[in-house]
Amino acid sequence: MRTYTPFISGSFQPWAAETLPSIDPANGTEWSRIARCGAESADQAIRSADRAFREGPWADTSSMDRADVLDLLADTLETRWQELVEPEIRDNGKRVTEVQGQFSGLHGWFRHFAAEARKVQPKHQTNAIPGVSSVGHYIPYGVVLAITPWNSPLMILAWKLAPALAAGNTVVVKPSEMASASTLEFARLAHEAGLPPGVLNVVTGLGHEVGEALVRHPLTRKVTFTGSDFGGRKVAEAAAVGVVPAVLELGGKSPQVVFADCDLDSTVHGILSGIFLSNGQTCVAGSRLIVQSGVKEAVLAKLLNKARNLRLGDPMESETQVAPLANEPHLRKVTEMIARAKSDGADCLLDGTETAAGRDGYFVGPTIFDNVTSDMQLWREEVFGPVLAVTSFDTEAEAIALANDSDYGLAAGVWTTNPAKGARVANAIEAGTVYINHYRSVDPASPIGGVKLSGYGRELGPDAIKDFCQVKSIWTGTTPVPNPFP
Numbered sequence: 288m289r290t291y292t293p294f295i296s297g298s299f300q301p302w303a304a305e306t307l308p309s310i311d312p313a314n315g316t317e318w319s320r321i322a323r324c325g326a327e328s329a330d331q332a333i334r335s336a337d338r339a340f341r342e343g344p345w346a347d348t349s350s351m352d353r354a355d356v357l358d359l360l361a362d363t364l365e366t367r368w369q370e371l372v373e374p375e376i377r378d379n380g381k382r383v384t385e386v387q388g389q390f391s392g393l394h395g396w397f398r399h400f401a402a403e404a405r406k407v408q409p410k411h412q413t414n415a416i417p418g419v420s421s422v423g424h425y426i427p428y429g430v431v432l433a434i435t436p437w438n439s440p441l442m443i444l445a446w447k448l449a450p451a452l453a454a455g456n457t458v459v460v461k462p463s464e465m466a467s468a469s470t471l472e473f474a475r476l477a478h479e480a481g482l483p484p485g486v487l488n489v490v491t492g493l494g495h496e497v498g499e500a501l502v503r504h505p506l507t508r509k510v511t512f513t514g515s516d517f518g519g520r521k522v523a524e525a526a527a528v529g530v531v532p533a534v535l536e537l538g539g540k541s542p543q544v545v546f547a548d549c550d551l552d553s554t555v556h557g558i559l560s561g562i563f564l565s566n567g568q569t570c571v572a573g574s575r576l577i578v579q580s581g582v583k584e585a586v587l588a589k590l591l592n593k594a595r596n597l598r599l600g601d602p603m604e605s606e607t608q609v610a611p612l613a614n615e616p617h618l619r620k621v622t623e624m625i626a627r628a629k630s631d632g633a634d635c636l637l638d639g640t641e642t643a644a645g646r647d648g649y650f651v652g653p654t655i656f657d658n659v660t661s662d663m664q665l666w667r668e669e670v671f672g673p674v675l676a677v678t679s680f681d682t683e684a685e686a687i688a689l690a691n692d693s694d695y696g697l698a699a700g701v702w703t704t705n706p707a708k709g710a711r712v713a714n715a716i717e718a719g720t721v722y723i724n725h726y727r728s729v730d731p732a733s734p735i736g737g738v739k740l741s742g743y744g745r746e747l748g749p750d751a752i753k754d755f756c757q758v759k760s761i762w763t764g765t766t767p768v769p770n771p772f773p
Contacts, residue, residue, distance in 0.1 A: 288317070288318065289319045289320075290302065290319065290321070290322070291319060291320070291321045291322065291491065292322045293322055293324055293490045293491065294474040294475065294487075294488060294489040295328075295331055295332050295485075295488045295489075295490070296335045297478050297483070298478075298484075299471075299475075300328075300331075302322045304323065306320040306323055307320065307322075307464055307491075307492065307493075308320055309321060309377070309378055309465075309467070309468060310614065310615065311377050311378075311380075311648075312380035312602075312610075312611040312613055312614060312615075312648055312649040313602055313603070313610070313647075313648045314647050314648050315648055315649065319377070319468055321464065321468070321471075322490075322491050322492065323492045323493065323496070324490045324491055324496070324497040325492065325497055325500065326496075328490050328492075328497060329490060329497050329501045329504060330500070330504065332459045332489075332490045332501070333430055333432075333459055333488075333501065333504045333506045335488050336459050336485055336486070336488055336506075337429065337457070338485055339457045339486045340427070340430060340456065340457040343483060343484075343485070344483045345483045345485075345486050348455075350404045350405065350407055350453070350455065351404075353401075353404055353452065353453060353455060354404040354405050355401075356481055356482060356483075357397045357398070357400060357404070357449065357452060357453060358397070358398065358401045359481045360394075360480040360481070360482060361394040361401065363394075363476055363477075363479065363480035364393050364394035364476070365394040367476060368390040368394070369390075370472065371390055371393075371441060371469050371472050371473060371476070372386050372387060372390055373603075374468035374469040375390075375440065375468070376602050377468065378437070378440075378465070378466035378467070378468050378469065378613075379437050379438065379440070379465065379466040379568075379613040379614075380602050380610050380611040380612065380613050380649065381439070381565060381610060382565075382602050382608075382610045383602055383605060385564065385565060389439065389441070389442045390441065393442070393445055395731070396449045397445070399449070399731040399732070400450050400452075400453040400731065400752060401453065403453060403752050404454070404752060407425055407752055407753070407756075409423060409425070410422065410423045410425075411423075412760065417766075418766035418768075419762050419763060419764050419765060420762070420765055421761065421762045421763070422761050423758045423759070423761075424759045425454070425757075425758060426455075426757055426758075426759050427454045427455035427456040427755065427756055427757075428454075428756070428757060429456060429457070429508040429509075430459060430506050430508050430509075431451045431456045431458050431459070431509045432458075432459050432501050432502060432507050432509070432511070433448060433451070433459070433460045434460075434498060434501075434510065434511070434512040434513070434514065434518075435461070435462050436463050436466075436514045437462075437463035437465040437466035437613050438568040438613065438671075439565070439569070440462050440463065440466050440467075440469055443513050444460060444470060444473070446747055447511045448460070448487070449731075450747070450751040450752045450754070450755055451511070451755045452482075452486065452487075454755035454756045455756075456509075456755055457485060457486045457487070458486070458487050458488070459488045459489075459490065459507075460474070460487070460488070460489045460490075461489075461491075461492075461494075461497065461498050461501055462489065463514075464491060464493055464494075465613060465614045467489075471489050474489045494518065494521070498522075499521070499525050502522055502526050502531070503525050503529060505529065507529070507531055508531065509533070509534075509755070510522060510526050510532070510533040510534070511534045511744075512533060512534070512535050512536070513537075513570070514537065515537060515669075516537040516538050516741075516742075518537075519535040519537040522535065523535060533744070534736075534744030534746060534754070535742035535743055535744060536697075536735065536736055536737065536741075536744075536746060537570070537695075537737065537740060537741050538669040538671070538697070538740065538741060539570045539572065539669060539695045539696075539697030539698055539737065540574055540575060540667070540668070540669055540694070540695040541561070541571055541572060541575065541695070541698040541718070542576075542689070542690040542693070542699050542700070542716070543557070543558055543573040543577065543699070543700040543702065544577045544578075544686050544689075544690055544699070544700065544716075545558075545577065545578040545579060545582065545586060546582075546683075546701075546703040546705070546708065547579040547582040548703055548705055548708075549582065549702040549703055549704060550702075551582070551585060551586065551589065552589070553702075553724065554586065554702040554724075555586060555590050557573075557700060557702065557724070557726045558573060558576060558586075558726075560726055560727055561573025561726040561727060562576075562673065562674075563594065563597065563653050563673050564727070566610060566611075566612055566651070566672060566673045567672045567673040567674060568612065568671055568672065569671075569727075570697055570698075570741075571697055572671070573698075573700050573726055574669070574674065575659075575676050575678075575690075575693070576675055576676065576677045576678070577678055577680055577686055577689045577690060578679055579679065579680055579681070579686070580679045580680065583677075583679045587636065587657065590655065591636060591637060594637055594653040594655060595637060595653075597609050599642065609650075611648040611649040612650070612651055613649070614649065617672070618649040620672075621651050621670060621671070621672035621674065622640055624668070624672075624674065625638070625639070625640055625651075625654055625674060628656050628664070631663045631664065631665070632658075632660075632663075633657070633658060633659045633660075633663060633676070634656060634658045635654070635655075635656055636655045636677075637652075637654055637655040638652075638654060639651040639653050639654035639673055639674070640652075640654070651672060651673060651674075652673065653675075654673055654674040654675065655675045656674070656676050656677060657678075658678065659676040659677060659678050661678075661689070663676075666678075666692075666693075669695070683708065683711075683712065686712065687712060687716065690712075690716045690717075691716060691717045693739075694739055694740045695740050695741045696738035696739040696741050697718060697719055697720070697737035697742075698718055698719065698720045698722070698737075699713075699716045699718040699720075699722070700721070700722045700723075700726045701716070701721060701722070701723045703724070710723070717739065718737065718738065718741075719734075719735070719736045719737040719738055719741065719745075720733075720735065729747075730747075731747050731748075732747070732749060733747060733748055734746070734750075734751075735747050735748075
């Protein structure tokens, strides 16, 4: 059994204090332990990052040099990503085929932002004041704190880390205590690839013990957080004390709106992908199916046929289609919400607690409820599991109203063969990302973020590096200054 210690200043630190167990969700057994860090480790990590920002090779590099370092990191990831696969699966139970798909392309995020870093230049500003010119320079914040979740820790870290480093910041990562191993292994690889000591530090432990200390540290200059809206509120409150800007990418209750003129097979495949890939443990999960009455019966028939036949199994086996939920507390939450939906009167067409009965580990199979009303918990609250809530509509206006009847606004899907209708409905839905006739795409050039309780700020996209910078305006006189007191 391995004990993972904090990664600070380019190495794993000695640790003799308390640890937390990491449980393999496929069988419920402990496979490793992580350091239970506190305020002292938080201070050590932040100060290490601050030194690396102000002194040494990272402080002396230009954006071109930093881009070269990111390319070296990309080279290492391209050839050694397999080393990261097992630790993540053992931590959170994600299927090996999904993790391999994510990690085999992990290098691309760093390659992309290395190229973008080379394009960032000072911008000459237009002003109406005679005799002076002004230029805006993009300068890094300093120490950026990245707080990542347990569902896809390394992929989401790449979204944050690559542009933050490309901008010239240094980074401290606080991964979820439920899934820290792959992040620590990544930090080791990054250092071996040539990232200078202190540029990337990782501290582990509980949010209220080490996470809050990191957010509130006086040398923390920006926070980027992915997680629940509850956690996001805590981060925002702590960051506000020091007037520290925060980007919050929070939960979702994303609608999939299906019109009668959809391509039926393609739509069903998109619904399956949206809610059952990753066992619904993704912030953009298409967990509310809003389907037009005339096609509802056909959609549900095809959907149920496919969902019933998905194979539950060991996440390390490539044949597995449904892996376990990530941890025991989350299993309890999902099963409790399924039980509540039944008691609230929703019609359970497929019960994943029954199909998973008798298995070791934290399994819940695909679950589908019909006739879910907007006052039910299943409609209003994020399950973050393989549970689909279904309702129907008759008119386009009704579909839009149902889609927007949510406290969240992260993502949405629209399924129709009418391009004008698709564009019209997509524009009317309150969400940061809307997919038309596909679902779950992500690319470094496209922004990610939400509205309402799904958070604020954006990650990725054409301005991702500049989002990790502040603009310094430098004014230069081009003519002699006249006497102000003639």
